[in-house]
Amino acid sequence: MWSKVVRPTSVPEALAALAAHGASARIVAGGTDVLVELQRGVKPTSTLIDVSALRELKGVTSTGGVVTIGGPGDP
Numbered sequence: 001m002w003s004k005v006v007r008p009t010s011v012p013e014a015l016a017a018l019a020a021h022g023a024s025a026r027i028v029a030g031g032t033d034v035l036v037e038l039q040r041g042v043k044p045t046s047t048l049i050d051v052s053a054l055r056e057l058k059g060v061t062s063t064g065g066v067v068t069i070g071g072p073g074d075p
């Protein structure tokens with residue numbers, strides 16, 4: 001199980017958390033799959049990096065026939 005939860009509010013902050021915690025960290029966006037895997041011991045994890053507060057990764061847009069899901073620059 002994990003012992004620490006980090007909740008960055010920007011992509012650079014999230015990347016810094018990933019760099020700091022390395023392979024012992026997992027990104028979580030709601031936890032539906034991650035928490036089930038942790039309970040099963042699928043991958044040893046000490047830190048959860050919760051990306052649900054990152055505005056840059058939110059939003060689904062359709063412009064000129066192109067659908068964009070999340071990603072930098074999105075609302």
Ligand SMILES: Cc1cc2nc3c(=O)[nH]c(=O)nc-3n(C[C@H](O)[C@H](O)[C@H](O)COP(=O)(O)OP(=O)(O)OC[C@H]3O[C@@H](n4cnc5c(N)ncnc54)[C@H](O)[C@@H]3O)c2cc1C
Binds near residue numbers: 032033051057
């Ligand atoms: C019991 C159960 C029932 C389910 N029922 C349904 C169903 O009826 N219909 C359906 O469509 N799906 C279903 N699912 C699947 C599940 O809802 C989906 O996989 C969904 O995408 C989980 O969303 P989450 O945000 O909670 O993901 P999480 O568990 O938070 O993350 C899923 C994976 O994506 C990675 N991740 C998350 N965000 C990022 C990011 N920004 N960058 C990089 N990696 C990232 C995580 O590290 C993890 O590996 C079910 C799952 C379970 C366990």
